[in-house]
Amino acid sequence: MSPVPLAVYGLSELRTALLRKDMLQAVEQALISHSEGRVVAPPPGVLLFEDPPGDCHIKSGYVRGGSVFVVKLAMGFYENPSRGLETNNGLVLVFDSHTGKTLAVLNDEGWLTSWRTAAAGALAAKAGAPSQVTALGIIGSGHQAQLQARWACELLGIKQVFIWGRRFDKAQRLAKSLVHQGLDAQAADSVEAVFAQCNVVITCTPSAQMIVPSAVVKAGTHIVALGADSPGKQELDPHLLKRARVIMTDDHAQCVDHGEMGHAVRAGLITEDADISLGRVLAGQVRGRFSDDDLTIADLTGLAAQDVALATLAVERIQALN
Amino acid sequence: MSPVPLAVYGLSELRTALLRKDMLQAVEQALISHSEGRVVAPPPGVLLFEDPPGDCHIKSGYVRGGSVFVVKLAMGFYENPSRGLETNNGLVLVFDSHTGKTLAVLNDEGWLTSWRTAAAGALAAKAGAPSQVTALGIIGSGHQAQLQARWACELLGIKQVFIWGRRFDKAQRLAKSLVHQGLDAQAADSVEAVFAQCNVVITCTPSAQMIVPSAVVKAGTHIVALGADSPGKQELDPHLLKRARVIMTDDHAQCVDHGEMGHAVRAGLITEDADISLGRVLAGQVRGRFSDDDLTIADLTGLAAQDVALATLAVERIQALN
Numbered sequence: 081m082s083p084v085p086l087a088v089y090g091l092s093e094l095r096t097a098l099l100r101k102d103m104l105q106a107v108e109q110a111l112i113s114h115s116e117g118r119v120v121a122p123p124p125g126v127l128l129f130e131d132p133p134g135d136c137h138i139k140s141g142y143v144r145g146g147s148v149f150v151v152k153l154a155m156g157f158y159e160n161p162s163r164g165l166e167t168n169n170g171l172v173l174v175f176d177s178h179t180g181k182t183l184a185v186l187n188d189e190g191w192l193t194s195w196r197t198a199a200a201g202a203l204a205a206k207a208g209a210p211s212q213v214t215a216l217g218i219i220g221s222g223h224q225a226q227l228q229a230r231w232a233c234e235l236l237g238i239k240q241v242f243i244w245g246r247r248f249d250k251a252q253r254l255a256k257s258l259v260h261q262g263l264d265a266q267a268a269d270s271v272e273a274v275f276a277q278c279n280v281v282i283t284c285t286p287s288a289q290m291i292v293p294s295a296v297v298k299a300g301t302h303i304v305a306l307g308a309d310s311p312g313k314q315e316l317d318p319h320l321l322k323r324a325r326v327i328m329t330d331d332h333a334q335c336v337d338h339g340e341m342g343h344a345v346r347a348g349l350i351t352e353d354a355d356i357s358l359g360r361v362l363a364g365q366v367r368g369r370f371s372d373d374d375l376t377i378a379d380l381t382g383l384a385a386q387d388v389a390l391a392t393l394a395v396e397r398i399q400a401l402n
Numbered sequence: 403m404s405p406v407p408l409a410v411y412g413l414s415e416l417r418t419a420l421l422r423k424d425m426l427q428a429v430e431q432a433l434i435s436h437s438e439g440r441v442v443a444p445p446p447g448v449l450l451f452e453d454p455p456g457d458c459h460i461k462s463g464y465v466r467g468g469s470v471f472v473v474k475l476a477m478g479f480y481e482n483p484s485r486g487l488e489t490n491n492g493l494v495l496v497f498d499s500h501t502g503k504t505l506a507v508l509n510d511e512g513w514l515t516s517w518r519t520a521a522a523g524a525l526a527a528k529a530g531a532p533s534q535v536t537a538l539g540i541i542g543s544g545h546q547a548q549l550q551a552r553w554a555c556e557l558l559g560i561k562q563v564f565i566w567g568r569r570f571d572k573a574q575r576l577a578k579s580l581v582h583q584g585l586d587a588q589a590a591d592s593v594e595a596v597f598a599q600c601n602v603v604i605t606c607t608p609s610a611q612m613i614v615p616s617a618v619v620k621a622g623t624h625i626v627a628l629g630a631d632s633p634g635k636q637e638l639d640p641h642l643l644k645r646a647r648v649i650m651t652d653d654h655a656q657c658v659d660h661g662e663m664g665h666a667v668r669a670g671l672i673t674e675d676a677d678i679s680l681g682r683v684l685a686g687q688v689r690g691r692f693s694d695d696d697l698t699i700a701d702l703t704g705l706a707a708q709d710v711a712l713a714t715l716a717v718e719r720i721q722a723l724n
Contacts, residue, residue, distance in 0.1 A: 086509045088408045125447045127462050127471060134502055138460055138473060140449050149449060151460065153473060153495070155502030169502045171495065173475070180456055180477030180491045185507060187408045 087184045089398055094188055097397035098195070103390060104235065107199035108362050110143070110389035111330060115359025118144045121384035132159040141384030142177050149177045150384070150391045154193060166190075174391045184395050192394070196386035198227035200330065200358075201282050201306050202235040204378035207328060207361045208302040208368040209280050213238050217278030219271060219292065219315070220285040221245025221254045224306065228282045229258050229265065241265040242274045246285075272296040283307055283315040290343075294319040297375065304378045311338040316377070318344035321354070325374040326367070328358040334381040341379050355379070409506045411720055416510055419719035420517070425712060426557065429521035430684050432465070432711035433652060437681025440466045443706035454481040463706030464499050471499045472706075472713045476515060488512075496713045506717050514716070518708035520549035522652065522680075523604050523628050524557040526700035529650060529683045530624040530690040531602050535560050539600030541593060541614065541637070542607040543567025543576045546628065550604045551580050551587065554626075563587040564596045568607075594618040605629055605637040612665075616641040619697065626700045633660040638699070640666035643676070647696040648689070650680040656703040663701050677701070 089097075113119055121141030128135050134157035142149035155169045170190040174183045186192065201224075205216070213236050218225050221243060229241050241263050245251035251267035258265035268274045274281060275296045282304040283292060294317040297303070307315045321327055321344035329335035336342050336352055344350045358378060361368040369376050411419075435441055443463030450457050456479035464471035477491040492512040496505045508514065523546075527538070535558050540547050543565060551563050563585050567573035573589035580587035590596045596603060597618045604626040605614060616639040619625070629637045643649055643666035651657035658664050658674055666672045680700060683690040691698050 086410045086412075086507065088410060088507070090408075120449065122447050122449060125444050125460060125462060127442065127444060127464065129464075129471075129499060132500055134499075136462070136471065136473070136497070136502065138447060138462060140447060140458070140460060142449065142451075149451075149458065151458070151475060155497065157500070157502040160501055163501065165501055165503070169504070171504055173493065175458070175477065177451060177456075178454055178479070179482055179485065179487055180458065180479040181487070182491070182493055182509070185408065185410070187504070 086182060088187055089184055089394070090187045091189055091191055093398055094186060094191065094394055097394055097401060098390070100231065100234070102393060103195055104199050104203065106389040106393045107196055107386050108203050110383065110385040111200065111203065111359040112363045113143050114331065114383050114385040115357040115363065119385040119388070120144060132157060134158065139384050139387060141388050143385065143388055146388070146392065147177060148183060148392050148395065149175050150388045152387045154190065172387065172391050174395050186391060186394055192387065192390045194224060194227055196390050197224060197306060197382060198231045200380055200386055201228045201284070201304055202231040203362060204304045204328065204358055204380055205232045205280050205282060205302065206235050207358060208326060208376035208378055209236060210300055210302060210369065210372045213280050215240035215242055215278045217274040217281035218243045219274060219281060219283040220307070221247065221250040222284070224284040226254055226257065228284055229263065230261060232282060233263055236280065239264045242268045242277045244268045244271050244274045275301065285315060286313065287315050288312055290314050290317045292316045292320065294323060299373045299375055302369070302376045304380065305340045306380050308339050309382050313338070314340065314343050316340045318347045318349050320375070321377060322349040323375050324377045326369060326376040327355040328361055328368055328378040329355040330358050330380045330383055332357065335379045339379040339381045340377070408504060410509055411506055411716070412509045413511055413513055415720055416508060416513065416716055419716055419723060420712070422553065422556070424715060425517055426521050426525065428711040428715045429518055429708050430525050432705065432707040433522065433525065433681040434685045435465050436653065436705050436707040437679040437685065441707040441710070442466060454479060456480065461706050461709060463710050465707065465710055468710070468714065469499060470505060470714050470717065471497050472710045474709045476512065494709065494713050496717050506720070508713060508716055514709065514712045516546060516549055518712050519546060519628060519704060520553045522702055522708055523550045523606070523626055524553040525684060526626045526650065526680055526702055527554045527602050527604060527624065528557050529680060530648060530698040530700055531558060532622055532624060532691065532694045535602050537562035537564055537600045539596040539603035540565045541596060541603060541605040542629070543569065543572040544606070546606040548576055548579065550606050551585065552583060554604060555585055558602065561586045564590045564599045566590045566593050566596045597623065607637060608635065609637050610634055612636050612639045614638050614642065616645060621695045621697055624691070624698045626702065627662045628702050630661050631704050635660070636662065636665050638662045640669045640671050642697070643699060644671040645697050646699045648691060648698040649677040650683055650690055650700040651677040652680050652702045652705055654679065657701045661701040661703045662699070
């Protein structure tokens, strides 16, 4: 047999092929499929490095009945910035789920993960938003904060954003870049100030301890917590989960293990069955909010289903373009 | 940042870059490194498919102090032959272990795995061979049988090979092709006939039950068992392990879990500490054989270290050629 040529697509091809509205739709469908138990995703693998410190996370999965399976490699090497390199890197491999044939290598440099997270955050923001959104709050000022502001504002149909970051100058810089993109964005000087102005707030920091005290959050707020994607991370005061009328999780087991929900369960503030599935809310099977006075929380830890959805979409669109 | 071009190498480049003697040396060093505890390799992941039946095994690892880490994907889709496709397929990814940067995608179609297995088999054959090898026996007539015959004959410096396969015509075809390659090869009509002629025998079948009864094996024989690479497989009568003066394993835990050793331990014929490490034999730290009358067995289940070794070698050699 002669060697099979391998289709490799880079970031510019992915940017051309993937439209935001298609990604939102694909990730919404993925969250629903996941909630219906139609996603096969074994426990992720991880390779750890000591000198220099780094990690390689290996996730894989497929949707039953789908045409592809996906293996995603996500690398983090924490001394890279001192070498002038990005900390994170990644590669997504797409295979035919009927033959095992390699369909494509997506050399996405980690962007598919950023986009699928942004899409889930925006969808979760909408799933629990009150009928009138005053403004969007963003806790965090990094790469994901920028994406969240843009995707969620677009999906919620609003323009006003308040941003708090540990470093005020970074939050200001982010606000400025969002203004350039047509949003009415400004940096806030405290977490409290964000929650005073906004009734939908997305938290997207790598924090290892709570940064949103329960006292600053008023009734009628919807919080989307994205930061706690692995053990040891936390953004919300666990009392917020006790106060919440609705807790939506992307995956029950993951959120109990290492999401915001886990902290509240371990503190004895809520029981393990306190959550409903975000996918079921998106499917219209259960309600994400009952009244405009509800405090609601979406706890997101990230799903292989989201990776599968975007990789599938990318391969379909790129093949259609070629 | 602009997209990073991805280096993809196919089978023809791998064949040009990898010389058999270099592969043997690299795999020998890998087995030694593994026995010294210098290899980091998390438990493999597996994705299973039902319709059509298939699997994708994900292995990863690195040698401490080395320059790369490796992720290997090995696919088996069992209805592929009916579609005119190979059952097995694979892809090996090589990354810089200091930065996480992708160094190369080796589109090897599963050949690196075949070669690393052939190398380990040949090295294990030599590690326990009596001082005078009468002839090499091969139990099995597939792809790996062909490689084992060639690699082991070369390393042992012999020409005579006896082959038994479940299908005599397949064994004959293999013998014929080996004759074309300069070996004195013939098909044997029974397992007993192979063991009557040969004092080094390599078993490389996908058998799920023993095919080598203890009674056909005389003292002074060295057996290398390669077939039992996952739970449920077996080639040797477990009484052979009880009779053996030396049992060498590539990895103690794997062999106790799903190698030939596991069958003998579970049958109460040997204790769990009955083996020595093949890597330590290759390093000259322990003896693989004490006298020409010993019955010795090497039990191989396959190591991530072997994959790392060949992938590292491939990338080094290809980069040196370019």
